[in-house]
Amino acid sequence: MKLAAADLRHMLRLRRGTEFVFKFVAVAALLIALGSLATLLIDAFLDGAGRLSWQFLTSFPSRRPEEAGILSSLVGTVYLILLTALVAFPVGVGAAIYLEEYAASRWYSRLIEVNIANLAGVPSIIYGLLGLELFVRALGLERSLLAGALTMALLVLPIIIISSREAMRTVPPSIREASCALGASRWQTIWHQVLPLALPGILTGSILAFSRAIGEAAPLITIGALTYIAFLPDGLLAPFTALPIQIFNWVSRPQKGFHANAAGAILVLLVVLLLMNALAVFLRHRHQQRLRL
């Protein structure tokens, strides 16, 4: 197709025009997202930075805001997430291995895949209700750390399974063929080739899932986790509290001092989240280094 010079110039001007509009819309969208995040951070920082102190981290909750601290909820959150990981990671990766490596071509594998994707989108409070019925009542675990961790594990399982399957899918078939051609069994191929190659993706996906769980209050409130706990959990069946619950509790108090406490706790929660994401980046990076040798 041949265009006259004038037509060409006109067309180019039009294109540059539309490009400008799209760029503007994209930048505006980005600014709105970043802006609201920044506002939240600055607000929390202004309100809560003053409360951040050793005393705040090492005190139990109290009726007097200036004496209250987050010790029990911070420790509860750490225990809760470790326990959740301990349960959800092996189960999730195991399920992903089965679906991806052993049942990949079966019809029910696709059915399960669709259902798992749907489960990942179910509101967390529904998982709370399930946890309440299943763990708290049916299994008689009461409002314990274990009941909370199992509920959280249900919540993150779909995300872990999906991201693990995706990570395993990126391992090229030629590597599997090479391994099998040398007499490796299916499990040996998974263990020596597929899992090491997929591990960075599996870890990143899982850690992101756990950091989502850390911020969840709804399922824990549903299963009836306590808000006022003046001791540390001493076992799997001990009652517990967690940071989001503490924050929720403090925000709903009328006194100004508790609002500052809530902001301080939000900052601590954000630091924990950042540390977990840094860990994900670190693990991925170290693994890539190792592959390059």
Added chain:
Amino acid sequence: MRSRSSFAIVTNNGCVSNMTEPIPALEVHDLDAWYGHTQALRKISLAIVEQRITAIIGPSGCGKSTFIRCLNRINDLIGGFRVAGRVLFQGQDLYAPDVDPIEIRLRIGMVFQKPNPFPKSIYDNVAYGPRLCGLKDPVRLDLLVEESLKKAALWDEVKDKLRRSALALSGGQQQRLCIARALAVEPEVLLLDEPCSALDPIATARIEDLLLDLKKNYTMVIVTHNMQQAARVSDSTAFFMLGQLVEFGPTSRIFTNPLEKVTEDYITGRFG
């Protein structure tokens, strides 16, 4: 396990001796193969003789890779792949229900069309198979790795960097690494799918020398697009087209006096 017959010693110049009946290592009877609903192989029957090199030639997409991938059941890994017919390995049907594909693959090794080293060190690539079989002794592993790399004509180039990543090697070096890796498990049959397609003429010549050398101990099937290569190294040649075996016979006869017109056209480059 490995039956060595007297005739094999007599013939080391590539000519099939007519003194004794050649012993088939692999006998293929009426082999059909499908990927889903598309048929890739139709009624292939041929015998692959022990301690000889059998070349498979034919235009792209005619089923050469499919055929040799049936010989160690590696195509089992492909979803929807199906075969009918029989492949006898030392008299035993590879596709019989009681046959363990893992044992088959240990005894029938394979080098793939595209170099596929593991993202591990050079050493770990070669040691992978023996380790799976339970070899742990580091001294014996070292020896085996060195020996395999020497057989594949790669030792001199990599002996100082065995712990470096195999992915840092050139394409041709990677292919020779894959050959070394396959030799390390000491198979009885070696299937090579265009092992030289990524190699320069010097490396190709070295691989060809290697194949002729290995012939003393191994039965080999090689897929190649290079007519000269087939003529130089192989004892028998099979010409495939559109999933069918057009002609099969001693290489010297196929290249000098083909029975079929298409074979002649393909060999002389008048194909198409």
